[in-house]
Amino acid sequence: MNTKTPTLLSSLIRCNQAILKQKLSLLTTLESKYGTDKLEQTLFTLTCPIVKASIGQHYRHSMDHMELAVLVAATRNEMVHQNIQMNPCTIQYDQRVRGGTLETNVHEARKRIFSLNNILEELKICNDKSSSDENVYASFMLSSDPKDQEVALKSTIGREMGFAAHHAIHHLAMVRVIALQTLGLEEHEISSDFGKAPSTIRFEQQEEQEQAIPPKPNNVVT
Secondary structure, X not given: OOOOOOOHHHHHHHHHHHHHHHHHHHHHHHHHHHOHHXXXXXXXXOOEOOOOEOHHHHHHXXXXXHHHHHHHHHHHHHHHHOOOOOOOOEEEOOOOOOOOHHHHOHHHHHHHHHHHHHHHHHHHHHOXXXXXXXXEEEEEOOOOOOOOOOEEEEEEHHHHHHHHHHHHHHHHHHHHHHHHHOOXXXXXXXXXXXXXXXHHHHHXXXXXXXXXXXXXXXXXXX
């Protein structure tokens, strides 16, 4: 039996694509239940009083981070194929555009998800094992004080693709709350692993297995 051990890059691609699939799946579920017009005109931008945001806002924000990390990987891959030396670039997560059609227009949001998935598919075909080890800098604001500058932390492309995936999972957890508490979906209408970290899913599976094991008989003679 010939089985290939997945590379770090292929695992990162699979994880990010799974998140994109969850995003598309929820839009399809909402569209099937409420219709295209209501999804586009109301539901996608409806603010949940619990989390103080809409599905569109959480989709846009998490896509901002994922897109930056994946595009760096794609750029690095292209430069390698052209034999161009790539110096470590800086991913500036806090310099992003808030609002706009990417968080208010369902069609544009879907296009963005499909576009990013296509880039991930291209990376999957190339599967350059060294891409994930390429050095980058991740730049963040650590203070709201206007006198403070962004801080650039040394990282790798693989680390940032992993961060983007976990970051998106936590935003999907908020999206789950919006869908159930504000948009009226039922639990059975959303995948059980939607917005759950892999570690949480494994923990729940382990608990189920342990609960399924019958208790050992008491052999103590009284």
